[in-house]
Amino acid sequence: MTRILRALLLALTLAWAGGALAIDTERAFDDPALQARYDSITRELRCLVCQNETIADSNATLAGDLRREVREMIAAGQTDDQIRDFMIARYGDFVLYRPRMTRMNFLLWAAPVLLLVLGAFAVVRVVRRRAAEAALEPEGPEGGQS
Amino acid sequence: MWKFIIPFGLFVVLAAFLYVGLQRDPSYIPSPLIGKAAPEFSLPSLQDAAYPVSSADLKGRVWVFNVWGTWCGGCRQEHAVLVEIAKQNVVPLIGLDWKDDNAAAQQWLRELGNPYAAVASDSEGRVAIDWGVYGAPETFLIGPDGTVLYTHIAPMTMEVWAKEFLPRIEAAKSGKGGQT
Numbered sequence: 500m501t502r503i504l505r506a507l508l509l510a511l512t513l514a515w516a517g518g519a520l521a522i523d524t525e526r527a528f529d530d531p532a533l534q535a536r537y538d539s540i541t542r543e544l545r546c547l548v549c550q551n552e553t554i555a556d557s558n559a560t561l562a563g564d565l566r567r568e569v570r571e572m573i574a575a576g577q578t579d580d581q582i583r584d585f586m587i588a589r590y591g592d593f594v595l596y597r598p599r600m601t602r603m604n605f606l607l608w609a610a611p612v613l614l615l616v617l618g619a620f621a622v623v624r625v626v627r628r629r630a631a632e633a634a635l636e637p638e639g640p641e642g643g644q645s
Numbered sequence: 646m647w648k649f650i651i652p653f654g655l656f657v658v659l660a661a662f663l664y665v666g667l668q669r670d671p672s673y674i675p676s677p678l679i680g681k682a683a684p685e686f687s688l689p690s691l692q693d694a695a696y697p698v699s700s701a702d703l704k705g706r707v708w709v710f711n712v713w714g715t716w717c718g719g720c721r722q723e724h725a726v727l728v729e730i731a732k733q734n735v736v737p738l739i740g741l742d743w744k745d746d747n748a749a750a751q752q753w754l755r756e757l758g759n760p761y762a763a764v765a766s767d768s769e770g771r772v773a774i775d776w777g778v779y780g781a782p783e784t785f786l787i788g789p790d791g792t793v794l795y796t797h798i799a800p801m802t803m804e805v806w807a808k809e810f811l812p813r814i815e816a817a818k819s820g821k822g823g824q825t
Contacts, residue, residue: 547674547779560744561779564770589777591677 527570540569540579543596544586553596676777676796683710683787684775688765691742691750698739698765703787707817708737709810710785711761711801712773714745715753717781723800724757730806731760736814740764743773743781786810788817 528534541555546562554562554569565586572582586594592601600608678684687699711727713720731738740761742750747766754764767773776785779798786795794813797805 550672560770564744564774568771568774588677589774590779591674591777593674 527566528573533573536579537570537573540573540582541566544569545594545596547590547594673798674779676793676798678777678785678793679796681793683785683791683793684772686765686772686775688741688767688772691740691747691754691764691766694766698763700791703737703739704791705789706737707789707814708739708787710739710741710776710787712741712743712776712778712781712783714743714781715749716745717743719800720782721757723782723802724760726801726803726806727760728758729803730801735811737762741772741776742766743778744768744770786813786817788820
């Protein structure tokens with residue numbers, strides 16, 4: 500019984516600590532739909548000062564300023580794409596946690612497909628050659644062993 | 646024969662990519678602003694809030710835009726270099742005091758010398774966002790037509806100034822002379 504209680508207590512403590520870690524705790528909007536947009540955008544923009552955090556997670560001053568910018572742009576009725584374009588124009592594609600396909604990184608996006616095609620090509624070639632060898636074998640001059 | 650050449654070739658290509666990757670600074674993010682029109686701004690001057698510092702006044706000139714703040718260690722490091730550069734009197738140096746305390750910034754310029762022709766006070770950080778600033782000190786070179794010619798995202802040094810800035814300043818100035 501105490502074990503269960505202890506486990507429960509631990510779970511509760513951890514859950515509470517998780518909440519305490521959030522940086523951006525103030526709600527930006529009363530409207531839940533706008534707040535959801537705000538949450539999703541700030542969670543996919545990179546904080547450039549602390550490169551492995553989103554602007555929602557970072558307590559850097561710049562992240563705070565960028566959250567303010569996002570909040571104001573949503574309030575002004577701008578679309579998510581307009582907000583993303585605003586950020587890309589200033590900080591480059593690197594601000595996006597979900598990179599777009601551009602001319603620069605096209606090869607990177609295409610690489611899995613290219614490698615798959617190359618691999619398939621290689622497999623077909625090897626299989627065909629082996630099949631041809633197997634077909635030839637009984638008639639070959641060294642096929643006497645089997 | 647190909648069985649060896651192909652894997653070896655792939656290895657060489659991969660090794661070359663990794664080798665180049667090792668030399669690069671992962672915290673360096675090339676500014677998407679280079680070659681584009683410099684963002685316009687008009688902000689109160691640090692020294693006298695009644696007097697605005699505006700990018701429109703610099704049209705037709707080659708100028709240098711330096712983003713700093715008293716909270717920024719690298720800015721203290723580069724300040725002597727900026728003072729030295731200002732003495733050369735090649736281009737006007739415009740400062741952007743980024744998210745700073747005005748009194749502290751004025752004190753800083755009195756103590757360390759003022760290399761700037763004018764300093765704009767960006768207490769809300771909005772102009773810095775327009776310029777894509779993410780880590781002071783940052784220094785931009787702007788051409789006479791208002792395009793950003795070069796950015797340096799680190800403390801300024803005399804080497805960088807002589808190697809990256811001066812040749813571009815010369816080119817921009819002579820280009821302007823040739824066109825008109």
